[in-house]
Amino acid sequence: MRLAHPEFAPDASLSREEMEELQHEVADAAIFEDAFEFDPESVRAEPTDDAQTHLPTGEDENEGEDDDSDVAVPTESPESPVVVGVDQAFVGDLAVSAVVASRDGEVVERAHAAVETEIPYIPGLLSFREGTAILRAFEELTVEPDLAIVDGSGRIHFREAGIATHIGVMLDLPAIGVAKNLLCGDLRDPPEGHMAEGERVPVVSNSRVSAPDGTVIGYALQSRQYPNPDKRHVNPLYVSSGHRVSAETAAELVWQLCAGYKLPEPTRRADAYADEVTETVDT
DNA sequence: GCGACAG
DNA sequence: ATCTTGTCGC
Known part of the structure; x- marks a missing residue:
């Protein structure tokens, strides 16, 4: 795909x-x-195993419906959205960006790009280190994505422009940021103990964020949790809107994209692909 | 000056 | 992010 805002x-x-x-x-x-x-x-993490099971089997399964007479039943639902996971791996000064596109939970295309790193990692300026590699990987993609899951923050950022927001705006593509650590902001109602699987806690802005204090800029999402969190627990994910997605919907979509693991499937696939490419295109 | 800080 | 074995708990 091409850049909407160079x-x-x-x-x-x-x-x-x-x-x-x-x-x-x-x-x-x-x-x-x-x-x-x-x-x-309609967004799901894994393929629904009965996708082909409900094909016409001679007669239809109409339960006592009178008659739709001659018209062919339009069982045709809108095309499912293409969700892409984005992740990076590094080999020395080389940044390898991997983009994996899936539809109905099935991988439909993978693309990647390797770009020489120009600046070191600086909290708050991540997109200037990894952004170019990501955009180049997207340029290699032929399918039209409907949503991007980017590793890192979106609105949970000092200037509300984390890497997920930067990428989303440049491509004018709905995007969500998924981070393993909180860059800034505060949890609004800090849970006493550990969060239960599926639980969400608002992340609000404070003086370090450009948004007015108290603005909900994202959510801490407990995408996975062990049966007894007192002994061993899993840390939550920090989900935020990147572009064209609200904080609430972002958390819900990421939750739907999880398949029993802490990270959503699109991210896991991109992560694995990035490593795969790394072992090949390096040295 | 000190603290805080995605990947 | 990356360098790395075993180990504890599900």
């Missing part, structure tokens, strides 16, 4: 101030509300 390119040669200014522009262009076409409930 003017927001994460140029690593910019000064720190220019990078931060660009992030403010990206945040202004971002939409932290639901603005997508697909049906969020």
